[in-house]
Amino acid sequence: MFEAFIDSQPGSIALGIIWGIMAIGVYITYKVLDIADLTVDGSFSTGGAVLVVCVTSGMNIWLAMLLAFISGCLAGLVTAIFHTKFGIPAILAGILTQLALYSINLRILGGMANLPISFRKYNLLLTLSDIPKSLIMGGIFTVALIAILYWFFGTEIGHSLRATGCNQTMSRANGVNTNVAKTIGIVLSNGIVALSGALLAQYNGYADINMGRGAIVIGLAAVIIGEVVFGKIFRNFALKLLSVVIGGVAYYFFINLVLTLGLPANDLKLLQAVIVAVFLGIPYWKNSITKGKHKIKKENKGGVINA
Amino acid sequence: MLEIKDVYKVFNAGTVNEKIALSGLNLTLADGDFVTVIGGNGAGKSTMLNMISGVYPCDEGQIVLDGKDITSMKEHRRAKYLGRVFQDPMMGTAATMSIEENLAMAYRRTRHRGLAWGVSRPEKSTYKELVASLGLGLENRMTTKVGLLSGGQRQAITLLMATIQKPKMLLLDEHTAALDPKTAAKVLEITDEIVKNDSLTTMMITHNMKDALRLGNRLVMMHEGRIIFDVSGEEKAKLDVPDLLKMFEKASGGEFANDRMLLA
Ligand SMILES: Nc1ncnc2c1ncn2[C@@H]1O[C@H](COP(=O)(O)OP(=O)(O)OP(=O)(O)O)[C@@H](O)[C@H]1O
Ligand SMILES: [Mg+2]
Numbered sequence: 001m002f003e004a005f006i007d008s009q010p011g012s013i014a015l016g017i018i019w020g021i022m023a024i025g026v027y028i029t030y031k032v033l034d035i036a037d038l039t040v041d042g043s044f045s046t047g048g049a050v051l052v053v054c055v056t057s058g059m060n061i062w063l064a065m066l067l068a069f070i071s072g073c074l075a076g077l078v079t080a081i082f083h084t085k086f087g088i089p090a091i092l093a094g095i096l097t098q099l100a101l102y103s104i105n106l107r108i109l110g111g112m113a114n115l116p117i118s119f120r121k122y123n124l125l126l127t128l129s130d131i132p133k134s135l136i137m138g139g140i141f142t143v144a145l146i147a148i149l150y151w152f153f154g155t156e157i158g159h160s161l162r163a164t165g166c167n168q169t170m171s172r173a174n175g176v177n178t179n180v181a182k183t184i185g186i187v188l189s190n191g192i193v194a195l196s197g198a199l200l201a202q203y204n205g206y207a208d209i210n211m212g213r214g215a216i217v218i219g220l221a222a223v224i225i226g227e228v229v230f231g232k233i234f235r236n237f238a239l240k241l242l243s244v245v246i247g248g249v250a251y252y253f254f255i256n257l258v259l260t261l262g263l264p265a266n267d268l269k270l271l272q273a274v275i276v277a278v279f280l281g282i283p284y285w286k287n288s289i290t291k292g293k294h295k296i297k298k299e300n301k302g303g304v305i306n307a
Numbered sequence: 308m309l310e311i312k313d314v315y316k317v318f319n320a321g322t323v324n325e326k327i328a329l330s331g332l333n334l335t336l337a338d339g340d341f342v343t344v345i346g347g348n349g350a351g352k353s354t355m356l357n358m359i360s361g362v363y364p365c366d367e368g369q370i371v372l373d374g375k376d377i378t379s380m381k382e383h384r385r386a387k388y389l390g391r392v393f394q395d396p397m398m399g400t401a402a403t404m405s406i407e408e409n410l411a412m413a414y415r416r417t418r419h420r421g422l423a424w425g426v427s428r429p430e431k432s433t434y435k436e437l438v439a440s441l442g443l444g445l446e447n448r449m450t451t452k453v454g455l456l457s458g459g460q461r462q463a464i465t466l467l468m469a470t471i472q473k474p475k476m477l478l479l480d481e482h483t484a485a486l487d488p489k490t491a492a493k494v495l496e497i498t499d500e501i502v503k504n505d506s507l508t509t510m511m512i513t514h515n516m517k518d519a520l521r522l523g524n525r526l527v528m529m530h531e532g533r534i535i536f537d538v539s540g541e542e543k544a545k546l547d548v549p550d551l552l553k554m555f556e557k558a559s560g561g562e563f564a565n566d567r568m569l570l571a
Contacts, residue, residue, distance in 0.1 A: 152422075154424060154425055155421070155422045155423060155424060155425055156415060156420035156421055156422070156423055156424070156425050157420050157421065157422060158425060159404070159408060159411065159412060159420075159425035159426075160412070160420055162401070162403065162404060162408075163401045163404060163412055165403075166401040166402055166403045166404065167397075167398070167400070167401045167402065169393070169398050170398060170399055170400055170401050170412075171383075171401070171412075172382045172383045172386060173360070173382075173386055173389075173391045173399070173416075174386060174412045174413050174415070174416045174468070175383050175384075175386040175387055175415065175416040175417065175418075175420075176383055176412075176420075177381075177383045178383070
């Protein structure tokens with residue numbers, strides 16, 4: 001049993017990297033913009049579906065990747081419009097797009113729930129029957145993506161996104177159109193998520209209508225694990241993004257472990273939800289303890305300020 | 308410079324919580340005016356500044372800045388013309404960004420943002436000098452996240468941000484109210500210096516009547532969403548706190564006034 005676990009490690013590292021790339025997309029909305037965007041469950045599948053349909057109809061793989069990225073961007077744009085133009089709360093806006101995407105993804109897949117793509121027939125970037133190649137490809141994508149995002153968030157527009165996620169009053173007072181900033185962030189995030197879906201479809205050898213189900217939870221798990229483990233030592237933005245991908249790998253390592261230990265696969269989603277809930281709760285619990293202390297301090301000081 | 312013409316603002320209109328915050332507000336400021344604004348809680352002082360900044364749309368009336376009607380201009384567009392410092396020291400800065408990144412955000416207030424670097428190298432040394440001029444020792448912490456600074460330090464940085472690109476108007480909403488007396492005095496001193504150096508047209512809301520009398524060339528008192536008292540120049544210089552209380556009583560229609568009403 002344990003040997004099987006060891007043997008399956010390279011595969012789960014590859015999966016962890018692919019989902020880690022998705023988690024970088026989640027990081028942009030959840031951490032930088034402070035928005036929980038549930039579009040990703042849908043846009044992940046969209047990316048996979050677009051890639052498989054394009055490649056199987058004879059398109060160049062890189063062009064297909066680009067289209068998958070753009071399809072995710074469009075999905076994000078819809079959510080951003082719901083949020084900024086219709087005034088719908090971000091979470092609900094994401095849920096609406098996600099719901100709509102189910103129908104759209106089915107249409108992309110030609111009405112099928114599942115569409116195969118064979119690595120023998122097509123020139124794929126990665127596949128689970130060539131794990132070393134997949135690891136290298138995953139690594140290249142990770143490094144390139146982190147480099148691009150590191151540059152982007154250092155630009156003027158990148159700064160306006162960071163400011164918007166932190167303090168909208170300050171951002172507007174300094175001339176930032178916060179709606180535009182949020183839109184750019186949500187669009188970019190979903191583009192990256194769709195790109196990751198396109199990678200997973202190649203790796204697995206098929207696109208599936210349900211492949212993105214629970215993606216947001218996996219993304220959050222990777223973000224939070226990365227933060228808990230490396231938060232104190234990784235201050236640099238690029239390293240923070242790297243810790244998200246490592247978080248994804250750690251997460252798949254852990255999932256693989258509990259499955260090997262005999263957890264029924266059907267209970268996996270339950271476990272995922274519990275893990276993420278607990279990890280999300282930790283900073284809150286920590287905070288409420290320190291806040292309790294803070295209050296006492298403030299009350300003592302208050303007398304002086306009002307005097 | 309600034310003309311506020313017959314502006315009305317009602318919050319929660321048509322509900323039990325209806326609140327008339329501004330009721331036919333009229334005020335004209337000349338270039339270089341430094342106006343202190345006083346008035347009891349709920350008089351509409353913050354609402355007035357928020358209307359100038361475009362936080363809320365006007366129900367009625369018109370706001371003209373430097374000959375330009377800005378009544379329906381979006382908040383982030385008006386930012387080009389306005390420097391703002393808020394009562395809450397947390398509001399004016401982005402806590403997760405460094406001191407120099409915050410200043411760089413403010414520096415681009417009047418400009419188009421593109422894919423150039425968010426903070427360029429030459430800017431960094433300019434900001435360092437600027438921060439050094441505050442005399443708070445922050446010039447050695449330029450890459451420190453603003454969230455780690457004290458309220459007074461953050462307020463001083465916000466003041467720099469508000470004036471780093473000379474604004475047509477500087478709007479200060481009780482910007483020293485949350486600070487301890489010593490820090491408040493320091494921030495007020497910096498304020499006065501910056502306003503004088505750049506001869507900025509300024510509106511400063513305060514509950515401290517001594518400050519209201521000591522600073523600026525003009526003083527207005529608000530009550531129930533209107534200006535009830537407006538004095539400037541020589542006349543203002545001659546006033547003292549008891550005078551103000553008497554004025555308030557007379558102008559508000561014999562309403563009982565005490566210093567707590569204005570200071571609270
Ligand atoms: N966003 C809002 N929604 C509803 N009511 C509001 C809002 N902003 C202000 N008000 C109300 O409008 C009135 C004027 O408020 P404003 O904040 O302008 O008073 P103020 O003069 O600044 O008072 P203070 O000295 O307490 O700061 C108050 O009755 C207030 O409750
Ligand atoms: Mg106020």
